[in-house]
Amino acid sequence: MSVAGFIRDILPLLWSGTISGCLYGVGALGLVMVFKSSRVVNFSHGNLACLGAFVVFGFSSGSLLSLSWASAVALALGIACAIAVMSYAVIAPIVFKSDLASTIATLGVGLILQGAVQLVFGADIVNLDLPVPRFNFSLGAIRVSSYDLAVLVVTLAIVGSLFVIIERTKLGVAFRAVSTNPFACEVCGLNLRSVHLFSWLAGAVLGLVAALLIVPTTFLSSTTVPSFMLQAFTAAVVGGFSSLPGAAVGGILVGVAMNLFSFYVAPEFMNTFLLGVILLTLNFFPNGLLERAIGGRV
Amino acid sequence: MAVSDLAHASKVSASARGGHVDIARLSVLALVAVLALLPLLAGGFLLYSLSLSIANAVAVLSVSMLVRYGGEVSIGHSFFVALGAYAVAIVEHRLGLSIAVSLPLAILLGAGGGFIFAFPSRRLSGIYLAVATMALALALPEILIGFEKFTGGFEGLYIAQDLVPGVSKALQRYYVTLVVLIVVCLALAHFRKSAQGLALLMAQAQPRAAEAMGITRSWARISIFTVSAALASLAGALTGFASSTVSPNSFTFFSGVFLLVGSVVSLNRLSLPAALVGGAFITLVPTYLAKAGDWVPILYGVALVAVTLAANAGDLRRFVPGRRAR
Amino acid sequence: MTVAAGSGLVADGISLGFGGLQVLSDVSLTLRPGVITGLIGPNGAGKTSLFNCLTGLYRGQRGHSSFAGRPLDGMGPAQRAGCGITRSFQNLAMCPDLSLLENVLVGLTLKRRSGWFSAFVPTPAQRAEQQDTERRAMAALNELGIASAAHQKPSDLPPGTLRLAEIARAIASEPRAILLDEPAAGLNAVETRDLIRALKRLMRPDLVLLVVEHDMDLIMELCEHIYVLNFGKMIADGTPAEIRAHPDVIRVYLGDDADD
Ligand SMILES: Nc1ncnc2c1ncn2[C@@H]1O[C@H](COP(=O)(O)OP(=O)(O)OP(=O)(O)O)[C@@H](O)[C@H]1O
Ligand SMILES: [Mg+2]
Secondary structure (H helix, E strand, O other): OOHHHHHHHHHHHHHHHHHHHHHHHHHHHHHHHHHHHHOOOOOOHHHHHHHHHHHHHHHHHOOOOOOOHHHHHHHHHHHHHHHHHHHHHHHHHHOOOOHHHHHHHHHHHHHHHHHHHHHHHOOOOEOOOOOOOOOEEEEOOEEEEHHHHHHHHHHHHHHHHHHHHHHHOHHHHHHHHHHHOHHHHHHOOOOHHHHHHHHHHHHHHHHHHHHHHHHHHOOEOOOHHHHHHHHHHHHHHHOOOOOHHHHHHHHHHHHHHHHHHHHHOOHHHHHHHHHHHHHHHHHHOOOOOOHHHHOOOO | OHHHHHHHHHHHHHHHHHHHHHHHHHHHHHHHHHHHHHHHHOOHHHHHHHHHHHHHHHHHHHHHHHHHHHOOOOOOHHHHHHHHHHHHHHHHHHHOOOHHHHHHHHHHHHHHHHHHHHHHHOOOOHHHHHHHHHHHHHHHHHHHHHOHHHHOOOOOEEOOOOOOOOOOHHHHHHHHHHHHHHHHHHHHHHHHHOHHHHHHHHHHHOHHHHHHOOOOHHHHHHHHHHHHHHHHHHHHHHHHHHHOEEOHHHOOHHHHHHHHHHHHHOOOOOOHHHHHHHHHHHHHHHHHOHHHOOHHHHHHHHHHHHHHHHHHHOOHHHHHHHHHHO | OOOOOOOOEEEEEEEEEEOOEEEEEEEEEEEOOOOEEEEEOOOOOOHHHHHHHHOOOOOOOEEEEEEOOEEOOOOOHHHHHHOOEEEOOOOOOOOOOOOHHHHHHHOOHHHOOOOHHHHHOOOHHHHHHHHHHHHHHHHHHHHOOOHHHOOOOHHHOOHHHHHHHHHHHHHHOOOOEEEEEOOOOOOOHHHHHHHHHHHHHHOOOOOEEEEEOOOHHHHHHHOOEEEEEEOOEEEEEEOHHHHHHOHHHHHHHHOHHHOO
16 A cells, blocks of 8 residues: 555545534434433333434335425434334333343333334435535545535534523533432432433434435435434544533544545444444543543533 | 350341342242253254253353443443353464353453453543443454454354264254353353452442552452453353354444343343343343344333332432542 | 551542532541451442442542552552452342342452362362351351341341441451441341450551441441541541540531530
8 A cells, every 4th residue: 555545545535434424423412411411221212213314214205194394303302202202101111220130121112213214114225315415526636415514514513503592501410410419309309200201302303314425325224314323323422421512522433434444444344443442442541532622511 | 245246147147138138049940940841842943942042041141240240331242242252263263162161262252352452441440341342343343354364254154063972963053052042141240249240339339438448449340341341242252152153233323222122121131031031121122022133122122211209219328429439 | 647658548638529419528547457357427428439439439539549568549449449449338248149148258269279060060169168167157147146147138137237247248358458338227236236246356557447337336436546528528537435535526417416
């Protein structure tokens, strides 16, 4: 591999890694929101996002209905939020008792959602594109596509509005308080349940958005989205699992690292690579790579 | 006063416990007898499924053991099961040796793998381990397919060697797995009373007090995962032997979750009946509800949620201190 | 203090804070072997926190501690336990799944040598060790008069019995230093008297024994030397008679009910 070739390859790799990394970050944000507020690792995150993406497909492609893409997305968001509320309702009785038991319960919810997708949509592999005009332009060595721009715009909008909600609204203040010290908050009369609900809803929306944006680069099947969530989990671990900025930056790091690994080493061992990243991070940076840089918390 | 106290105490408790043990022991013995005679009634595919159920019962025990003694959840134990199963197949293909050699080897491999895997998260709370096991479960299929040279890729490998020459394959599969399951249950009963078993239970219930007794958290976390992975690998060796084949088909992402389902359904108990219930649930349900295939995840999911909710409904006392300690 | 640095459990200038709250400030004490030492102080004075510093459960405090001349700084709780320091817990650290006897057996973990193989497979050596440790645990329970409850679960037993079991666990491993956090809390008068007798019997010339208590009668009867902690500061130390007469102590702690 020559130096010139390396320079030619590296910029596009970094760019596309950043783009997909944004989506891993958005997926991870949903996990971290739920974890921070309720100490539950939500293993149904990917299954719910998958269900939502299939709902968009079913309602816009004509397989169930043929609505416009936008109204299908609106419907899917509604359904995803309703399911998030229901899953939280299922877990609510044990959420304070045992983080392990509630984590197991989210696996159960995930299995149910997975089964629902298979039942309704079968094991088919389908395409689900974004309704954006197609164009490309070059920025030096990097080719920027309309898809890339869409991802960037949506990610920035989502992260920005999340930031505003958490920093500026009463709910956000409560969320920050709860994630710092749930017991003190209950004493102070803050309503933990509404904060939990907020984070579960936010998680569902973030997961669905990430799924809708990632699916155009591959395809949609009952297993792709749940396994895409491994990237989100890895991003969350790299970011420390309880830091929102950590999750976002962790997503980009994971996206870039995956791109480099699959280009230079072995594309068929992506998940094994992520496993290695998780284990190394847990061993050497148990509180996330960014612990020192940003202090480990929002 | 004290000495008479002691004698009195041991008499009372011995008879109290004795009565208990007798009934429990008799019913387990009866169960073993029924299991030993089952091949007279069942044959063919049913006997094959039963052998697999028993092998899976051992795998379920490995997950239950992790929950009981470590308070930890794994959805990636399929990795260690596969490790054991492929160890049997590869030892047979490369070295021509039977399960008599590969079974102990599988246990060692599982212990080594479990140690390496648990080491990084030794100081963290159990949820980090759960996340890492998810990666383990997802990495497994690509490793099995990627190292085609050893694993036979998509096709997998066949396991043909018998353990006891001259006994029919079906009976052999059944009885070898049954004997191993019974031995495992006896070993687990012994473990409950051992120094290590007591130390692990204490480390889980009272981590800080346990530290003050010399039982470190990282020791507890690494050792329970190592032991549990070794048991899972042993179960894998049995699964390979009982099904005579290994292939990536039997080790998808969901097989790890299903092992957890089996454990939860058996209430994470470590007894022979509980293990059989868990093993049968995850083996026979998909086999005999094949027509309703798409309903299986839903059924399992509902089982997971329902049993978890029910098991935690009445048990406030136990979980409150555990939660704060994390 | 006029004790050679080489003996006993010594804490020197321990300070500990939680956020803005200074829990211990510059606390020093010397626990001599062969002497039963008492530590008293009002609720929230920092007695348990001092225990936690001495046993390594709290890290990040300032100051030094040493045991028998060996510095303990930087050691975790398990390592300190390995040095022969045991303790009981104020809030009853019993494992609910284990019987009382088994809860005491756990206290002997560091003394046991059986390996992982014999954890799963019975061996003669393991069986002998099991019997030996059970005998020692039983003897400790017996010493405190609760042997009759050995095979019951903690949830079926009154708090007094559990309290005594905590102490039995601390003494079972024949440690070189025992720290007891409110050993008589929840005990009735008879049990308290048994406890005092047991602790006096336990005393050996080479044993360090520290008792935290609110029960003044017990402390005054049991201890030869008493330290008084208030708001994280050591305000007095001396013999029971000196402490009784100490004006600061009377003001902040003993108050009115000390007159009788
Ligand atoms: N882990 C902790 N985090 C924050 N504050 C703590 C912690 N542990 C102790 N404290 C505070 O330190 C102070 C001293 O507590 P400590 O338990 O040591 O007192 P104590 O003398 O043992 O009281 P008591 O007689 O009630 O047992 C208290 O104000 C307590 O709130
Ligand atoms: Mg105290």
